[in-house]
Amino acid sequence: MNELINSYQDGVERCLRCGICLSVCPIYSEERHEGTVARGKVHLIRKLLEGKLQLTPRLRQYMDLCLGCQACVENCPSQVPTDKIVCAARAQFVKEKGLPLVYYLALRWGLKNPALMSALFTSLGLARNMALTKLLPQTLKDKEEILPPLPAQTFWQQYKKTKPSRRKVAYFVGCLTNLVYPQVGLATLHVLEAAGYEVIAPQAFCCGLPHYSSGDLETARELAGKNVALFDALDVDAILTDCGSCGSALQEYVRWLDNDPRARKFSEKIRDVSEFIVNTAGLKPGMRSLGRTVTYHDSCHLNRSMGVVKEPRAILRALPGVQYEEAIEANRCCGGAGTFNLRHGDLSMKILGRKMENIKATGADTIAVGCPSCRMQLSYGAKKNNVPVDVLHPVELLAMTFSGSDHE
Secondary structure: OOHHHHOOHHHHHHOOOOOHHHHOOHHHHHHOOHHHOHHHHHHHHHHHHOOOOOOOHHHHHHHHOOOOOOHHHHHOOOOOOHHHHHHHHHHHHHHHHOOOHHHHHHHHHHOOOHHHHHHHHHHHHHHHHOOHHHHOOHHHHHHHOOOOOOOOOOHHHHOOOOOOOOOEEEEEOOHHHHHOOHHHHHHHHHHHHHOOOEEEOOOOOOOOHHHHHHOOHHHHHHHHHHHHHHHHOOOOOOEEEOOHHHHHHHHOHHHHOOOOHHHHHHHHOEEEHHHHHHHHHOOOOOOOOOOEEEEEEOOHHHHHHOOOOHHHHHHHHHOOOEEEOOOOOOOOOOOOOOOHHHHOHHHHHHHHHHHHHHHHHHOOOEEEEOOHHHHHHHHHHHHHOOOOOEEEOHHHHHHHOOOOOOOO
16 A cells, blocks of 8 residues: 555655645645645645555645645755655555546547557647537636637748757757647747757657646656657757647656666756757857837746756847846746646636736736746636737747748
């Protein structure tokens, strides 16, 4: 029993119950219930390890009420890894109780199979064009509306190899970039090629973060192994991502795969594209003036897991014709958190409402963000809260400054 949680015994016991996590947890600020905050969850896990609690549906509910934003970890004086403890608890539930049917289908059939995912999104696009989604029950319709308009072609359908160069990088294209925001991938290729790089982009599998976060460690490790093998033979110094969530997962492969040497080599090469552009490739915007007021949202994984904070802002401040405005609580979670907004719609919207008020106060007409899941949430929030803003990746804005760029 509880072997997946036992390895975090020391972390559980380090919790002093000081309550600092109460002041930074977006869920607790809305729910005001001890079971929704880090110290409450850690206390429940302690009781589980002591044999005073069982793996009940109610305990699973409390473990599910976590964004994984790591604000509690960042501010914890005892450095309790609550995010990993919660994921271990979820994994324990999956090991002993199995995955619910919807999760099983999504994680082990949909996200595990790129061709099937592409077919599903194509079908959804057709259903929207035929107005069939209007026939959905309201609860499903609300969830479907969070997805933005889908592109006519995926990234892979538009992909063209970049020019050969002695300087080579690999590019990990995530599921949402491919299926929902291909313009980000195209802008990334454009910017890197302009900087003199050849970009090698193999068709990768899902990064595995949705599986890991849901407790499906078996599938997360399987996907990690496939991606490591796919990139292993490439002669590149860096593997770039445009998504903080993907990037944080890819850096964790060495842990997921028990310090496998190939996984370590892979994880050590992972870089966020904004960080790479600023610190390695050299930030050289084009001459075209954008005429925008831009603010930035720190996606939780990019900020707290990958440690990329200054570089996206450096890009935005360097763009011609851009006035940069820092938002209050720019690093506070938007409430998207992968599929959290689908599973806990009302709570997610409350967290999002606070984020949109802070963005509105900046007077910005553009939000820059380095995570497609956050982008989706913020775009929906802008529409829902009548905040007239574009939501774009920093690299998209950078690409727009080049003369003749078609990435606007």
